[in-house]
Amino acid sequence: NAGVTQTPKFQVLKTGQSMTLQCAQDMNHEYMSWYRQDPGMGLRLIHYSVGAGITDQGEVPNGYNVSRSTTEDFPLRLLSAAPSQTSVYFCASSFTGQGQPQHFGDGTRLSIL
């Protein structure tokens, strides 16, 4: 069982470039989300989805787009990368019932120069 798979693990971009962070899960979870982790800030929610075709913004959505065309995949797009988006990005998934724990991927470490 692969769980939550994120690719790539590391990426360096130049300011203004675009890229997509991939996230896939094989647990048939309805709920998927993206977080960014910055020193001293904990994890902050970027976008989330409660099912295929449904997405919504979290705490820090600016500069990021998402889509959810299938249950399994939830890619995160940076349209025009900025140095402030340098961070570690985590994808998570879960069932939607009360108390269901979220399962995390191993993260993507992104540096914007």
Next chain:
Amino acid sequence: GNSVTQMEGPVTLSEEAFLTINCTYTATGYPSLFWYVQYPGEGLQLLLKATKADDKGSNKGFEATYRKETTSFHLEKGSVQVSDSAVYFCALNQAGTALIFGKGTTLSVSS
């Protein structure tokens, strides 16, 4: 809005010492409460959880009790090991949606 506050780190202990990491929360209703652990270079792993008042979550020697009267979910372990060195996050959610995290507490255990 909902929020989680956990004690500032880093916490530095000797092996076999007693560990407490404080966590308090603000939320309406009855959230579910979680502790996650992050080892260096890895993602977050669920350590334990509690879904209603007075529930005690436990795993790998760690325990935390859901205290609604004090809105707390403190993490404890009776005897820490070097392998427990990690960052610990307290978190809550409601209705099975987004987790709200504390800022994390770094634990370093020396032999």
